[in-house]
Amino acid sequence: MSAEFLNQYTTILGWSHGFKENDPTGRYLLSIGPLTEIAASLLLAVFFLSTASYFGLRFKPKGRRGTKLRAILTPISIVLAVLLGISCLFAAISDLQTLHGFGVI
Numbered sequence: 001m002s003a004e005f006l007n008q009y010t011t012i013l014g015w016s017h018g019f020k021e022n023d024p025t026g027r028y029l030l031s032i033g034p035l036t037e038i039a040a041s042l043l044l045a046v047f048f049l050s051t052a053s054y055f056g057l058r059f060k061p062k063g064r065r066g067t068k069l070r071a072i073l074t075p076i077s078i079v080l081a082v083l084l085g086i087s088c089l090f091a092a093i094s095d096l097q098t099l100h101g102f103g104v105i
Contacts (some may be wrong), residue, residue, distance in 0.1 A: 003089040004045045007033050007039050010095035023091065045084055052077035 011021060012034055021027040029037035056074040061067045099105045 001042075001045055001049070001085075003092060004042055007088040007092040007095070008041055010099065011037070011090050011102065014095055014099055015101070017102070019098060019102070024096065035044045041088075045088075046079065048077050048081035048084060072102060 011026065011030070015021065015030055021030050026037060029046050052074055055070050055077065059066070059070055059082070061070050087094065096105070
C-alpha cells in the first residue's frame with residue numbers, strides 16, 4: 001500500500017507539472033480525473049489484500065471443495081498483491097527520477 005501511495009503521489013505531482021503518465025491504463029484513468037485514477041489504483045491493492053485476508057484467515061471451509069478454494073485463492077491473492085507492490089514501486093522510482101531530472105524535486 002505504501003508503494004501505491006508513493007506511486008500515486010509521484011503520478012499526480014508529475015501530472016500537475018504537465019508530464020504524461022507512462023502507463024496506458026493510468027493515462028486513461030488520469031484523463032477521466034485524478035481522483036478516479038487514485039481510487040481505482042488504491043482499490044485494486046485493497047481488493048487483493050482483503051481477498052488474501054478473507055480466504056487466508058476468516059474463511060472456514062467445511063468441505064474438501066472449500067479447502068481447495070482456500071488453498072488456491074490465498075497464495076494467488078498474496079502473489080498478485082506483492083507483484084502489484086513491486087510494479088508500483090518501480091513506477092514510483094521512475095516517476096521520481098523523471099521529476100528529479102526536470103528539477104521538480
